[in-house]
Structures are given as structure tokens and as C-alpha cells.
Amino acid sequence: MTGGQLNQDGGRQAHAPVMLAEVLEALAPRDGGIYIDGTFGRGGYSRAILAAAATQVFGIDRDPEAASEAATLERDAGGRFDFRQGRFSDMEQLVPEHGGAIAGIALDLGLSSPQIDQAERGFSFRQDGPLDMRMERSGPSAADAVNGLPEKELADILWRYGEERRSRAVAAAIVAARREGPIETTGALADIVRSVVKPARDGIDPATRSFQGLRIYVNDELGELERGLAAAERMLAPRGRLAVVSFHSLEDRVVKRFLQAHSGRAPKASRHQPLAETERPPSFDLITRSARRPSERECQANPRARSARLRAAERSEAAAWPGDTA
Ligand SMILES: C[S@@+](CC[C@H](N)C(=O)[O-])C[C@H]1O[C@@H](n2cnc3c(N)ncnc32)[C@H](O)[C@@H]1O
Secondary structure (H helix, E strand, O other): OOHHHOOOOOOOOOOOOOOHHHHHHHHOOOOOOEEEEOOOOOOHHHHHHHHHOOOEEEEEEOOOOHHHHHHHHHHHOOOOEEEEEOOHHHHHHHOHHHOOOEEEEEEEOOOOHHHHHOHHHOOOOOOOOEOOOOOOOOOOOHHHHHHHOOHHHHHHHHHHOOOOOOHHHHHHHHHHHHHHOOOOEHHHHHHHHHHHOOOOOOOOOOOHHHHHHHHHHHOOHHHHHHHHHHHHHHHEEEEEEEEEEEOOHHHHHHHHHHHHHHOOOOOOOOOOOOHHHHHOOOOEEEOOOOOEOOOHHHHHHOHHHOOOEEEEEEEOOOOOOOHHHO
């Protein structure tokens, strides 16, 4: 089957994959290439990679709910698409048959619109739902963290992953509230945060940062990203391409540092930089020197795209770096 025979949305309800044109430009899908869409979601990128050329695509998502959309695409794509449920950091185990031979890998980080919009997933402070936030629907939930962690640890999470300046006050308010009974809903948590964090002039809800911090913690999103980048480096063939779309500065910083270091562009004077790092042959060449942003047109059509940043790089011939230098 040629790429052109498959519509980008397969004729189904259109989603709004963020920076799709820019991601495709960075990946430059080619006939015969094998691609990994590490964050399948609703399959917007996978469909587009399948439509762009006679490619083979493996979709990965840690959310079991992605599986039904993926099953539809498996049917539509006539043997060119396979879904593997799991984490992108495990891509070597999930797609073992093509290790080191992948032509391109896309990561579109964070949450899909259905995850945000379904109150029962517990990600949203705009709608009341159970305090869950688990992409995988297993393991400890946000409620477990909020009701069980020591105050100091809660404050650290809100500070580090939420960049909440009032992290200590929020943690103290959580601990005071849970003495009265467990905090079980997103609405209850949002009200506790709002009781100690004043609304900002820009209109952003005071609960935004705390919810982000908890979500990143519950899903170990930054650890996943670091391990995922290192796995992608090992999976890509020489001249294979990596495209990563991130949605907040913590994620973007991880991607930027990884690509700068592995392309030989990291600032040299760092005391923390292992000496060997500067001597290692670069495993990537940068495609984007600085992060690309979505067009104003895309931001107007899809406000969720506003914070997106794309970084892309091409794998060199050099061996992948050992894991400790990511
Ligand atoms: C922004 S959405 C991707 C949307 C997708 N590009 C599309 O066009 O429909 C992010 C998806 O990645 C998944 N995800 C996030 N972190 C993951 C990880 N570490 N491993 C696998 N999937 C992950 C989420 O469950 C979510 O479905």
C-alpha cells in the first residue's frame, strides 16, 4: 500500500495533533522506513506518518484507552501499523524486532485531549472527578500521594514539578485538610489550593501549577522522558530522526539538554559535566537549533497548542552514549 491511500484522519472524527506539519517535516517519512510513534494518543501522528509515505509504524501508549483507537488503525492500515501498549522508555522491549533500525521516532508529550476532558480520569481542576491522574490506570494515584505523603515531600513535588512558589503553604493546607478526612476529588484539591494561592493577574487558575506537579510526579513523566530519549538514541538507525514536542519548560529543558549534549553543543565549562562527555563523538546532529513554536494560526485554532515546542535531531553514525550521560 502506498502512503497516499490512507487519509491522515482515516475518515474518522478529526483530532488536532499539535505541530503535525512541523513534526512531519522533521521526520521526513520515507518509503520502506520503520517509525515509532511513542505517544499514540488518538493516532494523529501515526496516521500522518502512514499517509506520508509507504512506511511501517509502531504506536506505543501507556494508556490502555488508546488501544481501541489503535485497533481501528490496525484494521485501516493493512498490516502497516502495530500497537504496543506500554511506556516509550520501554520501546526496546516493546519493538524488539527493529532495534537499531528505526527511521524515525516521534514523542508528543503530556496528555491527550480525551484524557484532559474526561472528568473521571482526574486530571482536570475544571471538572470535578476522582483524584486519579494515572495515565496507565494502575499504580499509586494522585489521591494516594495527596493523602499519604509527608508534608515536606508534597511541598518538594509542588515546588520541583509544579514550580509553585507557594508550595509549602499548599502542602500545609493539604495536610490540615486531610486530618478532617481523605481528599478524594479534583474539586476538593483545587479548592484547598485556591484557599492559599491567590489568583494571578493573567487569569490562570491558582490550581494549575499544583495539578501539573502532582501529575508529573504520579506518572514519573520526567524520568520517563530521560529514559525514553536514551532508548530512542539506541533504537534509531544512522540518519534516523527524532522529533519531540513538549508542553512545559521542565520537559523542554530535559530535551534541550539531552540534544545539546549528544550533538556536542553542551556548554563546555560545566563543573558537573563528566570529562568523557566532551570527548565522545556526537550521536545526534541537530535539525532544530532552537525550539520551533506552533504558528499563530494553529494556536488560534487549537489553544492547547500554545505552549508547544518542537525539537528535532538526526542520529549520526556514532555509537549511542552510555546511559549515565543522558
Ligand atoms: C499529547 S498525547 C499524543 C497525541 C497524539 N500525537 C495524537 O496525535 O493523537 C500524549 C499521549 O502520550 C501518552 N504518553 C505520555 N507519556 C507516555 C509514556 N511515557 N509512554 C507511553 N505513552 C505516553 C499519553 O497517554 C497520551 O495518550
